[in-house]
Amino acid sequence: MAHRLGRNQYGKAETRVVRIVRDSDRHDIRDLNVSTSLRGDFADAHIRGDQAQVLPTDTQKNTAFAYAKLHGVDSIESYAIALGQRLLEACPAATSAQVSVEEYAWDRIGDHSFVRRGGGVRTAVVTSGRGRRHVLSGVKDLVLLNSTDSEFKGFLTDEFTTLPETDDRILATSLVATWRHTGADSRTDVDWNASYDAAVATLLGAFAGTYSRALQETLFAMGDALLEAQPELAEVRLSAPNRHHHLVDFSGFRVDGLTNDGEVFVATDRPYGLIEAEVTRDGAPPAGDAWLAVPGFC
Structure with a gap:
């Protein structure tokens, strides 16, 4: 009996991205929970184990962090649009990219x-x-x-002890x-x-x-x-x-x-x-x- 691969997607769920804006002594914060998923022609990955068209979920996570700096977070909608477009550019086999963002609101004290x-x-x-x-x-x-x-x-x-000192x-x-x-x-x-x-x-x-x-x-x-x-x-x-809250290391990007x-x-x-x-x-x-x-x- 023949079987075929049905609908599928993959991505990185619940990346906790915290963006601190330090343009002045009065800081701002955007606190996000970001999930990304790619849909498209990934049959080779499922059937043959061929990852040639697969953009790793770790890369999706890193892109979510990088775009918090490169694009900024004026709104979660504009951030999600920019991030989704970037993922499509980076993964030609994907026909669509879905970016879900939850924002936790903070009041200033x-x-x-x-x-x-x-x-x-x-x-x-x-x-x-x-x-x-x-x-x-x-x-x-x-x-x-x-x-x-x-x-x-x-x-x-x-x-x-591996914890570094910080001031x-x-x-x-x-x-x-x-x-x-x-x-x-x-x-x-x-x-x-x-x-x-x-x-x-x-x-x-x-x-x-x-x-x-x-x-x-x-x-x-x-x-x-x-x-x-x-x-x-x-x-x-x-x-x-x-x-x-750990500083994201951009040195490998x-x-x-x-x-x-x-x-x-x-x-x-x-x-x-x-x-x-x-x-x-x-x-x-x-x-x-x-x-x-x-x-x-x-």
Whole structure:
């Protein structure tokens, strides 16, 4: 019985392209998830294993990065049009190129600091005992990014250390912060909404306003600022995965004059460093079993 090859396509899915525009001290960010696919006469690749007409998916990925610099990202539509046209030029066997782009929007909180649009997820855990109540307020999935003013150097090394030192990097995280109120068992006049809004504003301000020599330093600065701003809080716990952004290496691209001067990055979500810390007010009443219901860092 004869069989024939039906419709087929191939490409590179979900290339995380982050473009930082550094034309001035006030940076801009375009954060993209790019998928490309080519359709056409690729029967030889499927039936005979002949790759002569196949543009590698790795090349498609590299082109997505390069065009973020060469074409720019004024809009995801114009970027996708330019990228698709380039892929057709590079792969004569393709009859069509499909480029799908998702853009993650960010709101500015400083000249080079941003929070993912939509903010985080508000959380609350209340533990009520007989004669005692604990209230934990918080936020999770608060995605933050500084495009500069972050370094990481002078760290301990051994024979397995390959991480290079850097004095200028992207610092990004998806923050989980939880803070414990004091006197919650007796107070009835707490404006919980105002307290939450002020707490998030304080955390954002500290993140944007702290020159970071490590994510640990940033976390302590955020917790310290929150306790300073709200005397009724006893402690704050912070958990921050380090969302790594790696500078894309353009040195292997055969394009004259194409350099990557801290402008195009690949965002990765695993593995990641997980930095966690607790900042506690001196003399604060004990938490009791307030934290037992809170998963994760304790």
